[in-house]
Amino acid sequence: MSHAHDTTAPLEHVPTGLDNKKLMMWLFLASDCMFFGTLITTHLVYRKIYENVGVDPIHIFDIELTTASSFILLMSSLFMALAVSAIHKGSIKSFRWNLVGVIIFGSLFLAGQVYEFNHFVTHAGLTISSGTFGSTFYVMTGTHGVHVALGLLWLVSWLCYSFSPRFNAHQHAIDIETAGLYWHFVDIVWIVIFTAVYLIEYV
Amino acid sequence: MSLSTTKTAAPPKSAPHEHDSSKAARSNLGLVRPDHTTGWKDWLTTVDHKKIGAMYAIFSLAFLIVGGVEALAIRAQLAFAENNLVSAETYNQLFTMHGTTMVFLAVMPLSSAFFNFLVPLQIGARDVAFPRLNAFSLWTFVAGAIVINLSWIFQAANAFGWFTPIDGRTDIVPSAGWFGYAPLTGDQYSGIGTDFWIFGLQVLGIASVAASLNFIVTIINFRAPGLKMMRLPVFIWMTLITSFLIIFAFPPITVALGELMFDRVFGANFFRVDQGGQPILWQHLFWVFGHPEVYILILPAMGIVSEILPVFSRKPLFGYSLIVFSGAVIGFLGFAVWSHHMFTTGLGKVATAAFSLLTMAIAVPTGVKIFNWIGTLWGGRIKFSVPMVFSLGFIWMFMMGGFSGIMHSAAPADAQQQDSYFVVAHFHYVLIGGSILSLLAGIYFWLPKMVGKMWYGKLGYWVSATVVVGLNVTFFPMHFLGMIGMPRRTHTYLEGTGWQPMNLVCTVGAFILAVGIFLFLWDLIRTIRKGPPAGDDPWDGRTLEWTIPSPPPSYNFARTPIVHSRDPLWAHKHGKASLRIGSVEPDPHGIHMPSQSWFPLLASAGFFVLGLSMALKQAGVPFCGYIAIAGLGITVLGIYLWALEGPGGFHVHPEETNS
Amino acid sequence: MSHSADPSMDREFLLAEQKKYFTFMNLAFLMTALTGIELVIIFLPFPGSILIFGSLVFLSLIKFIGVIFWFMHLIYDGKLLTLIFLFGMVLASGTSTALLFIFNSDRVDQTLPFYEEGIIAHEAGPGGH
Numbered sequence: 001m002s003h004a005h006d007t008t009a010p011l012e013h014v015p016t017g018l019d020n021k022k023l024m025m026w027l028f029l030a031s032d033c034m035f036f037g038t039l040i041t042t043h044l045v046y047r048k049i050y051e052n053v054g055v056d057p058i059h060i061f062d063i064e065l066t067t068a069s070s071f072i073l074l075m076s077s078l079f080m081a082l083a084v085s086a087i088h089k090g091s092i093k094s095f096r097w098n099l100v101g102v103i104i105f106g107s108l109f110l111a112g113q114v115y116e117f118n119h120f121v122t123h124a125g126l127t128i129s130s131g132t133f134g135s136t137f138y139v140m141t142g143t144h145g146v147h148v149a150l151g152l153l154w155l156v157s158w159l160c161y162s163f164s165p166r167f168n169a170h171q172h173a174i175d176i177e178t179a180g181l182y183w184h185f186v187d188i189v190w191i192v193i194f195t196a197v198y199l200i201e202y203v
Numbered sequence: 204m205s206l207s208t209t210k211t212a213a214p215p216k217s218a219p220h221e222h223d224s225s226k227a228a229r230s231n232l233g234l235v236r237p238d239h240t241t242g243w244k245d246w247l248t249t250v251d252h253k254k255i256g257a258m259y260a261i262f263s264l265a266f267l268i269v270g271g272v273e274a275l276a277i278r279a280q281l282a283f284a285e286n287n288l289v290s291a292e293t294y295n296q297l298f299t300m301h302g303t304t305m306v307f308l309a310v311m312p313l314s315s316a317f318f319n320f321l322v323p324l325q326i327g328a329r330d331v332a333f334p335r336l337n338a339f340s341l342w343t344f345v346a347g348a349i350v351i352n353l354s355w356i357f358q359a360a361n362a363f364g365w366f367t368p369i370d371g372r373t374d375i376v377p378s379a380g381w382f383g384y385a386p387l388t389g390d391q392y393s394g395i396g397t398d399f400w401i402f403g404l405q406v407l408g409i410a411s412v413a414a415s416l417n418f419i420v421t422i423i424n425f426r427a428p429g430l431k432m433m434r435l436p437v438f439i440w441m442t443l444i445t446s447f448l449i450i451f452a453f454p455p456i457t458v459a460l461g462e463l464m465f466d467r468v469f470g471a472n473f474f475r476v477d478q479g480g481q482p483i484l485w486q487h488l489f490w491v492f493g494h495p496e497v498y499i500l501i502l503p504a505m506g507i508v509s510e511i512l513p514v515f516s517r518k519p520l521f522g523y524s525l526i527v528f529s530g531a532v533i534g535f536l537g538f539a540v541w542s543h544h545m546f547t548t549g550l551g552k553v554a555t556a557a558f559s560l561l562t563m564a565i566a567v568p569t570g571v572k573i574f575n576w577i578g579t580l581w582g583g584r585i586k587f588s589v590p591m592v593f594s595l596g597f598i599w600m601f602m603m604g605g606f607s608g609i610m611h612s613a614a615p616a617d618a619q620q621q622d623s624y625f626v627v628a629h630f631h632y633v634l635i636g637g638s639i640l641s642l643l644a645g646i647y648f649w650l651p652k653m654v655g656k657m658w659y660g661k662l663g664y665w666v667s668a669t670v671v672v673g674l675n676v677t678f679f680p681m682h683f684l685g686m687i688g689m690p691r692r693t694h695t696y697l698e699g700t701g702w703q704p705m706n707l708v709c710t711v712g713a714f715i716l717a718v719g720i721f722l723f724l725w726d727l728i729r730t731i732r733k734g735p736p737a738g739d740d741p742w743d744g745r746t747l748e749w750t751i752p753s754p755p756p757s758y759n760f761a762r763t764p765i766v767h768s769r770d771p772l773w774a775h776k777h778g779k780a781s782l783r784i785g786s787v788e789p790d791p792h793g794i795h796m797p798s799q800s801w802f803p804l805l806a807s808a809g810f811f812v813l814g815l816s817m818a819l820k821q822a823g824v825p826f827c828g829y830i831a832i833a834g835l836g837i838t839v840l841g842i843y844l845w846a847l848e849g850p851g852g853f854h855v856h857p858e859e860t861n862s
Numbered sequence: 863m864s865h866s867a868d869p870s871m872d873r874e875f876l877l878a879e880q881k882k883y884f885t886f887m888n889l890a891f892l893m894t895a896l897t898g899i900e901l902v903i904i905f906l907p908f909p910g911s912i913l914i915f916g917s918l919v920f921l922s923l924i925k926f927i928g929v930i931f932w933f934m935h936l937i938y939d940g941k942l943l944t945l946i947f948l949f950g951m952v953l954a955s956g957t958s959t960a961l962l963f964i965f966n967s968d969r970v971d972q973t974l975p976f977y978e979e980g981i982i983a984h985e986a987g988p989g990g991h
């Protein structure tokens with residue numbers, strides 16, 4: 001392995017034994033908790049405390065569709081976990097198929113969100129300018145959607161790169177795992193949004 | 204350029220490795236890597252933490268001057284009652300840009316300069332964890348800073364009649380205060396100045412968070428063998444805590460600015476009162492960020508002072524673990540006191556009492572630190588060098604600011620002080636008397652390491668005296684002005700208020716302070732140009748950075764040190780033989796150096812395009828929406844090229860070249 | 863190039879990954895079931911909304927923990943990562959709770975004649991502006 005040291009340059013011994021990229025991703029996710037926390041809080045403050053929404057969410061929400069979306073994102077998370085496991089085992093083929101699963105389910109989720117937004121605008125007349133509910137709802141769920149889209153871009157890039165002769169399961173497993181962490185985080189944000197934004201309306 | 208802290212490593216003599224060549228290698232993309240370049244190309248593509256630190260310092264000092272000029276204009280306007288030197292509109296722009304510039308473009312990046320320069324050196328590392336990300340942080344900071352300040356250029360263009368926003372409003376420079384309270388920032392009440400402010404700050408936030416993630420990973424994972432957490436220099440601890448504050452405090456302001464952007468650009472209603480928006484929400488989100496932010500400004504300063512005092516008292520820091528612990532407590536409690544900026548908004552009894560108590564509580568760890576610093580001085584053989592004089596000034600002046608802070612923490616008293624000049628006095632004592640004095644102390648202390656030149660003459664003492672005198676003459680009377688009712692952010696005041704004499708004193712003080720800063724810059728420049736050689740360890744230092752040559756070579760440590768105690772160099776020089784600094788056997792391949800790259804700069808340039816065109820889009824300039832998307836595209840392109848070029852790298856062989 | 867023949871991939875490692883596979887599968891089934899239960903719960907004809915609210919929070923908490931500890935490997939990984947992430951979570955939830963609390967007492971008394979059904983009377987119009 002004469003070229004081992006021009007990859008991630010493990011010059012310094014690592015006192016904690018944690019990979020740098022993974023550590024950084026966890027730090028970023030911790031920071032992102034504050035980010036989504038603020039968005040969700042804004043929504044709850046306007047929806048639950050000031051209540052001056054103009055529209056009644058129950059009439060426009062389609063909770064069955066949203067539940068299906070939650071299930072879809074959950075499945076994508078499962079495939080992601082399997083993809084990471086596969087790449088650690090070094091089986092690139094299985095990694096690719098699982099990644100394709102993540103990408104399909106992720107795209108389905110996004111499609112569901114596009115459908116939902118479109119439906120709300122055209123049928124319920126809910127726009128970003130409809131009181132505070134329109135603003136908080138679209139900006140919060142939209143920001144989550146952008147996170148999903150970025151994650152998809154990232155994973156599609158890895159899928160393409162996995163066909164490159166430079167791709168090396170052993171060396172890139174940590175990068176895949178890092179991307180996977182991001183993907184799972186997007187899933188848990190949705191778990192919270194599903195409860196705090198959708199289900200809570202029916203209580 | 205004389206500030207070049209490092210020279211590109213001399214070409215290695217033997218070539219045990221394919222990349223070992225003084226000729227630039229090609230990246231995975233087939234492009235030539237900008238390694239071994241010189242001049243401006245080297246500076247634009249560098250990934251060396253020392254050069255990046257130097258650039259942070261240069262930019263922040265430049266913005267310190269910009270912010271200082273704005274401050275002088277403010278003080279000139281207030282020198283006399285019913286003065287009309289600048290219009291009320293311009294006055295608003297001046298104090299808004301002064302605050303924004305000083306906080307985000309002067310003090311924060313100057314702290315960042317120290318983080319960059321010192322973190323790898325003090326922990327015995329080759330560089331930060333992600334060198335290219337570090338370059339990206341620097342250039343993104345520059346992009347955001349330029350976006351905000353370009354508003355002055357457009358304002359000037361407007362004055363000449365070359366540029367008029369589509370809505371005809373002429374407030375092109377931000378004018379709603381550094382905290383941008385809603386609904387003043389709404390599109391009904393302010394023009395594109397607010398857009399410049401939003402997009403500039405948003406870009407700056409990306410830069411700060413990226414840099415902080417990098418420093419946390421570096422400090423956790425790149426410590427030299429034996430450098431356990433509780434052996435870290437206090438400055439490193441404070442860097443770590445500050446970085447945590449940044450990654451947790453910036454998301455709320457990012458969201459708040461994003462919501463404001465949606466209000467202004469896409470017609471959302473977050474802060475539109477007529478549609479149910481609550482301006483008070485802005486205040487909460489801003490201060491959830493804003494209070495941790497003031498600790499982001501002061502903790503690095505506390506770290507610097509904690510490094511300097513032991514060196515010139517020639518004894519170890521008193522109560523090391525207590526200082527570290529109280530730093531962490533300050534950082535944590537810093538998230539639980541934000542509403543003390545909002546006592547007069549009617550928070551309700553419980554919340555007011557709770558925030559009042561927590562604010563008082565946070566003064567305890569602050570006081571603990573002050574006692575520890577005094578304990579460090581106690582019984583020491585004190586040497587009144589210039590960095591030491593600044594540090595002593597810091598302790599005293601910062602304490603004064605702390606006292607008025609505690610006065611603010613009592614909600615009923617604060618009802619009298621809120622939005623008056625008393626608050627202005629408070630935060631200038633903690634920011635100038637605290638942050639700036641300590642940052643100046645740090646520059647006097649570490650510049651010899653950075654550029655290899657030593658200060659000479661007595662000018663440094665004159666600088667410290669002028670700055671401290673100027674600071675007190677300017678801000679001490681403001682306590683009284685506040686108490687007799689002068690409000691903050693007032694363009695002018697009436698003849699009969701009785702505020703005139705003290706305001707004139709304040710203005711005179713501000714100019715004294717400016718003279719002090721001017722003398723400082725002079726001292727800095729003459730030292731860099733003609734200072735005598737500093738040597739490795741000019742101050743009889745205690746930490747690892749003083750074990751290597753000044754300026755440090757590009758690879759920092761020829762051999763990674765092995766540390767056996769706190770204050771390793773002190774122990775090495777004066778302690779038991781078992782505490783001597785050891786060294787790791789060098790790798791026969793040489794020291795791995797990361798390749799330089801254009802792509803961090805490219806990615807940051809995309810943010811510049813994005814920020815500027817979004818602001819101009821709001822002014823109705825055609826095609827700006829598309830240009831903004833193109834800007835985003837440039838950033839994405841930059842990131843892809845960055846990922847695909849591969850990390851690269853080459854090796855240097857310091858021991859061969861030296862011997 | 864495939865690394866399945868890498869000598870460092872010993873049997874133990876492969877067995878552990880095999881076990882993980884079943885863990886992941888079971889977890890996914892469990893979470894699917896929980897999502898289904900959530901959907902059913904909200905349509906239960908219960909008057910006790912606190913109870914329903916509580917169980918919704920509880921269910922999503924289980925899903926949350928499932929993802930972070932197993933899918934995201936926290937349980938197999940360094941403790942420091944858990945600490946960092948939970949710190950962010952605690953800070954975010956604490957801030958959120960405090961804000962909701964403060965806003966709750968900030969709400970102006972809506973029984974004042976100024977308000978009609980929670981909407982500022984003279985400004986209540988159709989949405990949009």
Ligand code: HEM
Nearest residue numbers: 497500501543544566605608609611612621626630633634
């Ligand atoms: C003993 C510690 C401190 C306490 C108890 C304290 C308390 C306070 C309080 C209660 C206020 C609000 C005053 C008002 O608006 O009525 C305030 C304002 C402020 N403090 Fe402090 N403070 C302390 C230290 C610091 C430090 C270390 C810094 C920064 C380096 C700082 C920077 C500021 C700033 C910038 C403001 C004004 C913000 C604005 O309204 O624009 N404070 N402080």
Ligand SMILES: [Cu+2]
Nearest residue numbers: 494497543544
């Ligand atoms: Cu504060």
